[in-house]
Amino acid sequence: MSSRTVIAYATHVLRHSAPLQVGVVIGFWLAGEGIVRLFGLPLPGGIVGLVIVLALLASRRIKTRSMRRGAQWLLADMLLFFVxxxxxxxxxxxxxxxxxxxxxxxxxxxxxxxxxxxxxxxxxxxxxxxxxxxxxxx
Amino acid sequence: MPDPLLIDSALRILLWSAVTVGFYWGAKQIYRRWPRWWLSPLLVTPVLIAAVVLALHASYRDYIGGTHWLVLLLGPATVAFAIPIYEQRGLIRRHWPVLLIGMLVGSGTSVLTSWALATLAGLDGPLRLSLLPRSISTPFAMEVSGDIGGIPDLTAVFVVITGIAGAAMGDIILARVPIGSALARGALFGVGAHGAGTARAAQIGETEGAVAGLVMVLVGLLNVLAAPLVAQLLR
Structure with a gap:
């Protein structure tokens, strides 16, 4: 298998797996938290992660399809996290x-x-x- | 031999997480059958858990020690809003001035009425300050509460009460006062009742849900940015 087919396969798997996509969202949140700590920003890490994802979407570096299912899963049960x-x-x-x-x-x-x-x-x-x-x- | 303390904390996480997720799941099924505001999972689940905590003579510290990871997931949930916001970028581009004015008026009303009513009710000190950021979603609200001298824990409780009450009262308001545009209906829930309101708005319509989600994030951001200024004014 060439590296291109591996990437194509990984993308395919990612687009159909909600748990993996939740993992991707968590990854962006951790990146946001890291940046907040590093620069001592007065913002929640989730917001920085949100801005990063929006920037990547707007510059077409990532597609909504690779995160939509995971995002829907997190948003649908968001009330649980408040409990x-x-x-x-x-x-x-x-x-x-x-x-x-x-x-x-x-x-x-x-x-x-x-x-x-x-x-x-x-x-x-x-x-x-x-x-x-x-x-x-x- | 593994450390007994480690086993203890692993058990605590398992027990309290199972109790929390289990009750939440059950409450959701019930709410799906009978969608009444007083059966809202956000109201029913904490009451049931509190009963278990008290029955087992456990403390809030025991409980939160086992379930803090769930609260942490509010961070990824905030990131997840990037998707619906991006998908509604056309709507945002067309209507951003209207939404911005709505958010400023809503946030101003929230802070002023909370302050004035709390003063009228004879509440003061950190308690009154903890009430100010309650219209915005939890991660923002706790951040702002700490900034202005409130108690972040208490603010989290007020935020949730606002969410439950707001989701219910939003329906009552819409039934009595005709609000023509989906934009205004979404903003009502997003500015007034954050996540719980957004969930309700999404049930009313796709546009309402997207507007509520967007406005909720932006209004939270607006408040975090304004907090140092407000803190200065209060001093």
Missing amino acids: PAVLAVLDHQELLGLTGLKILAVILVSTVSVMIATAFTVDRCYRWRADHAGSAPH
Whole structure:
């Protein structure tokens, strides 16, 4: 087998294996973490990894096909990764009383405000741009 | 003879990981049958695990020692967003100014209302600071929380509560207030309720999901970059 067929075969395997693709995604995350540590950046390593992958995709050095299945697998079960963090509440018994209720109220009201403000702003701007693009003389 | 301490920690990882993944899987099956907000896996799973932890007289330290690797996977999950973002690059190129304004307004509203409401409720100190970054996804939020003097652990809890509540309330808002564009519906979930909201938006529509995912990452980035500035203002 020539080296070209080996690479073609490896690419083929990668495009059909979700676990391998998860491995590739983890590899980019580790690279991001490494860069963050090396340069002492105030960013999560995952973001640096995300930017690296976007740059490689945009410059056509990698194809979405070699990561799509793995990415979908990670994103579909992302909620699982949040679960252990929630248990931190066990260490903060002070949250179980009145303070907890106050915090819950703050979170609920604030979240509704954020959602309405964001949706209205985007909707208005979107329509404004659509109207002006339509009525402007060509 | 292998080190007994090593066996102990291996057992701990096996036990708590199995409990976590098992309950999550079960909760997901139930939610698939009965999709009610109070049956959300993000709400049900931690409650069940907490019951087991308390029943076994274990501590949060025991538990997180066995499951920290799952939290670490949030890093690769963030990287994975590169794929849907890249696939929606046409949408982003067309609408980036609108999305940017939406993210700025949303983030500003989040920080201001959290601060004002917490003050009204008589909360202060690190607790109030820990509430500020709760609209953005966990890895960002914990980073920002540490930067501005909050408690990252607590922020993680607030982020999750925001996600569960936001995914549910987003539906209620959309049912009452007509929002015409898919762009605005996606932004509502992405800015308001990060990962959990994005998962919900993806169920509503493909465009909504992509916009929510993109906006969630960008708003997190925006907050991390703005955090030193906010920290300066708070001092």
